[in-house]
Amino acid sequence: MTETTPTHEATSGHSAFLTALSHGDADSVKRFAEGLLPQLGAVEVLRSRTGLVMLPFRDTVKGTDFHLGEVLVAEAEVRLTDHDATGYGMVTGRDLEWAMAMALIDAAAAAGLTPTVLDAFVTGLEAANADRDRARLRAVEATRVDMETF
Amino acid sequence: MAYVATRGGEKAIDQSERLYRADMGTIDAGRVAEIRRALPWLIDRVMGEASLYEADLAALALAQSGGDLYEAVLLLRAWRTTQPRLTIAEPVTQDKLFTHRRISAAFKDIPGGQILGPTLDYSHRLLATGVLEGRPFVPAPVEPASTPAPAEQPSLAAWQKAQGLVADPAREDVALDDIPDLTREPLLFPAKRAHTLQSLARADTGGVLALGYSAMRGYGNAHPTVNELRLAEAEVVVRHPRGTMFSAGRVKVSQAEVTSKGRSGQLDLGFCATFGWNEIKVIAGATLDLNAPDAPQNSPVNEEFFLYHTEPVEASGFCIHFKLPHYVTFQSALDALRDARAKAAAPDAGSAASAPARQPAVTEEVPA
Numbered sequence: 001m002t003e004t005t006p007t008h009e010a011t012s013g014h015s016a017f018l019t020a021l022s023h024g025d026a027d028s029v030k031r032f033a034e035g036l037l038p039q040l041g042a043v044e045v046l047r048s049r050t051g052l053v054m055l056p057f058r059d060t061v062k063g064t065d066f067h068l069g070e071v072l073v074a075e076a077e078v079r080l081t082d083h084d085a086t087g088y089g090m091v092t093g094r095d096l097e098w099a100m101a102m103a104l105i106d107a108a109a110a111a112g113l114t115p116t117v118l119d120a121f122v123t124g125l126e127a128a129n130a131d132r133d134r135a136r137l138r139a140v141e142a143t144r145v146d147m148e149t150f
Numbered sequence: 151m152a153y154v155a156t157r158g159g160e161k162a163i164d165q166s167e168r169l170y171r172a173d174m175g176t177i178d179a180g181r182v183a184e185i186r187r188a189l190p191w192l193i194d195r196v197m198g199e200a201s202l203y204e205a206d207l208a209a210l211a212l213a214q215s216g217g218d219l220y221e222a223v224l225l226l227r228a229w230r231t232t233q234p235r236l237t238i239a240e241p242v243t244q245d246k247l248f249t250h251r252r253i254s255a256a257f258k259d260i261p262g263g264q265i266l267g268p269t270l271d272y273s274h275r276l277l278a279t280g281v282l283e284g285r286p287f288v289p290a291p292v293e294p295a296s297t298p299a300p301a302e303q304p305s306l307a308a309w310q311k312a313q314g315l316v317a318d319p320a321r322e323d324v325a326l327d328d329i330p331d332l333t334r335e336p337l338l339f340p341a342k343r344a345h346t347l348q349s350l351a352r353a354d355t356g357g358v359l360a361l362g363y364s365a366m367r368g369y370g371n372a373h374p375t376v377n378e379l380r381l382a383e384a385e386v387v388v389r390h391p392r393g394t395m396f397s398a399g400r401v402k403v404s405q406a407e408v409t410s411k412g413r414s415g416q417l418d419l420g421f422c423a424t425f426g427w428n429e430i431k432v433i434a435g436a437t438l439d440l441n442a443p444d445a446p447q448n449s450p451v452n453e454e455f456f457l458y459h460t461e462p463v464e465a466s467g468f469c470i471h472f473k474l475p476h477y478v479t480f481q482s483a484l485d486a487l488r489d490a491r492a493k494a495a496a497p498d499a500g501s502a503a504s505a506p507a508r509q510p511a512v513t514e515e516v517p518a
Contacts, residue, residue, distance in 0.1 A: 018396035051236035053386055053398070055203075056329055058241045059347055060307040060378075060407060061421040061439075063321030065241045065329050066344040068351050069197075069425050071386050071401055072204035075236055088391050090236075092399030093204060106390075133248070137298030140250055143266035144299065147258035 017122055021105060022091045024125035026098040032121050033101030036108050041082030043104070048076045050094055074099035083111035177213045185209040194402060194426025195219070199462050200226035201333075201352045203401045203425050220466035227463055238326040240387040240395065244305045247382035248400060252303050255376040256409055262303040267381055268427075306378040307407055307419060316409075316417045339454045346442075349457045350435040351424045357460035361450045362434025370441035370451040374408035374433070377419060381427045401425065406432035408440050 021029055037043075052070040059066060076089045076099040087107025089099040109118055186193060186209035196208040200223045207226060215221035251267025254260045266272075278287040311318035330344040332352075337345055350358065366374060383400040390396060405423035412418035420440025422432040441451035448455060459465060 014390070014392075014394040015396045018390060018394060022396065022398050023400070049234075051234045052202075052230065053236055053388060054238045054329075054331070055384070055386060055401065056238065056241040056326065057347075057351075057384075057403070057405075057423050058243045059343070059421050059423075060244050060305055060405070061316075061419040062319050062343060064343045064347065065324050066347040066351070067329055067331050067333075068242070068348070068403065068423060069201035069203060070230060070233075070235070071239070071399075072202060072207065072233065073236065073386070073388075073398055077391065086391070090388055090398040092386055092401065094206065133301065134298045135294070136250070137301060138294035138296070139292040140265055140267055141295035141297060141299035142292055143251075143268075144295075145264050145266055147264060 016126070017109065018089075018102070018106065020122045020125040020129060021089065021102040023129045025128065026091075026095055028125070029105070030097055030101045033104040036104060036114070039113055040080050040104065040108060040111075042080070043107075044079040044081055045100075046077040046079055046086070048096055048100060050074050050096065053090075076100040076103040078103045078107050080107050080111050083107075083113070085111035174214075174216050177210075182206065182209045182213050185212050191427065195355055195428055195431075196222050196226065198425040198428055198431070199223045199352060199354060200230070201425070202226050202230045220462060223462050224466070237388055238329070239398075240326075242384040242403065244380070244405065245302055245308075247303070247380060247384055247403070247405075248301050249299075249303045249380055249382045251381040252378065253376070254306060254378050257306065257377075260306050260378070261309050262300065265299055265303075303380075310377075310417065310419075314416070316419055317414075337457060341453055341457060346439065346453060346457065347421065347423070349461065350422050350439065352462075353431070353435065353457075353460035354462035354465065355428060355431045357462070357465065358431050358434045358438065358456075361456045361460065362437040364450045365437050365441045369449065370437070371445065372410035372418065372420075372440050374410060374420065374437040374440055376433060377407040377409040377417075379406045379429055379433065380404065381429065402427050404428050404432045406436045408433060408436040410440060 050072060053073050055068045055071050056065045057068040058064070071092055072094060073090050073092055074094055074096045076096065077086065078100070079086045085107050087103040087105065087110055089102025089104075089106060091098050091102065105118065105121075108114065186205050189209075189212070190205075192212065193205050193208045196212060196219060197203050197205065199219070200208065200211075202208075207229065208222070211222035211225040211229075214225060249265070249267075251269060252262070252265050254264065258264070281287050307316065310316045324344075330342045330348075332345055332348050337349065341349070364370070365372075381402070381404055384403045385397040386399055386401060387395055388398050403423060403425060404427050406421070406429065408420045409417045418440060420436040420438070420442075422435030422439055424431055424435070438451055438456050442453045442456075445452040450456060
């Protein structure tokens with residue numbers, strides 16, 4: 001995996017990797033992380049908590065950034081002591097298990113464990129996420145109106 | 151200041167809470183899940199006014215309060231204070247919104263076209279009474295288009311600025327930590343624009359509608375036309391400890407611009423956005439924003455007037471505080487009333503009646 005090096009290209013790949021995990025089906029992410037556990041060795045939990053993320057919004061009239069409100073998120077950070085690697089997860093909502101599963105998968109990627117399996121799982125998640133969005137956008141497209149025909 | 155003692159109050163208070171909760175019955179996870187599933191628009195409204203996006207907690211607050219919206223918002227805002235703020239996300243920009251609905255009443259041919267999305271705007275409002283007679287109301291499925299709509303739609307305001315139709319003020323870059331925050335600093339007037347928009351985002355839907363409606367009916371300076379209305383989902387983009395920016399998920403948002411002809415030969419725009427899908431609130435809020443410049447003091451479109459009077463927790467709290475004991479204050483008013491009546495009934499009533507009535511001192515009591 002390339003996400004352990006902070007180059008621009010690698011950072012972009014890491015971003016898509018993390019986003020796939022936080023947008024994916026929570027149960028699938030948890031099951032996959034559980035399957036990874038035997039390979040991770042000792043896991044130290046550095047953070048596991050809920051908290052707030054302030055969400056700014058940009059006004060389209062004057063360009064002012066303002067606070068729309070706070071989003072509750074679940075956050076987790078872990079260290080794989082046998083591999084000297086850390087992983088991090090954050091998802092909207094209160095599902096600490098999901099955030100922990102994401103952190104474990106991120107840590108496994110950082111440690112270079114089973115990159116092919118990880119890549120296949122995340123690629124599958126991305127495809128499922130894209131399918132879900134495409135289905136919604138096809139329904140949305142069905143509501144397009146052409147004002148000239150009114 | 152005087153006090154009135156109450157005997158037996160502790161037991162009565164305990165029993166009154168028991169009676170309130172007994173009327174609501176047992177609250178379990180199933181009830182909360184059903185509220186969340188069945189009432190998404192109400193959940194959105196509560197999350198917006200509570201300024202906390204978490205649908206399960208909003209459903210729980212509604213279950214606990216029996217649907218009393220002000221109580222639900224208060225519960226959520228109080229719970230929010232128990233949580234640490236972990237970070238500030240990247241600002242949401244219009245062109246990155248995952249858009250479900252996007253219309254304009256001012257321009258028919260907007261870049262990207264008009265998408266009605268989920269709405270009852272053009273529907274018959276018929277109550278499905280058959281449900282009560284055992285015939286479930288099963289909605290007809292959407293017939294999806296063969297190609298998906300673009301997830302992201304261009305900004306109409308940006309196009310208008312490029313055409314010179316509306317002013318294009320220079321945008322000031324502000325560090326995330328420096329964005330003004332009403333929850334950590336007081337609202338002062340004239341308000342910072344960031345405070346105004348944050349306050350409107352949290353405002354009471356009914357209050358914003360009432361005051362915005364008054365402006366629409368002529369108590370404001372400008373009549374609104376919807377420039378652009380969107381229902382969308384925004385990515386919550388945060389930073390990984392190693393520096394990677396990623397989306398932790400999406401939240402539903404609404405935003406509206408309303409427009410009217412300005413004095414400078416251009417169009418004026420008003421803006422409002424909120425958590426959840428609540429287009430009434432953002433249209434009414436944007437109308438207040440449009441009317442606020444140069445509004446007469448104490449008019450409904452004066453910024454101080456509408457921001458103070460649409461804050462749901464403060465307004466409802468002030469209203470319900472009148473239930474607290476005011477016996478001594480009111481006794482003073484009663485004494486003055488009796489005194490005036492006695493003087494009016496006296497033989498020299500003519501001269502006494504013309505004297506100004508004594509005004510009671512304005513004092514309030516609090517329970518001991």
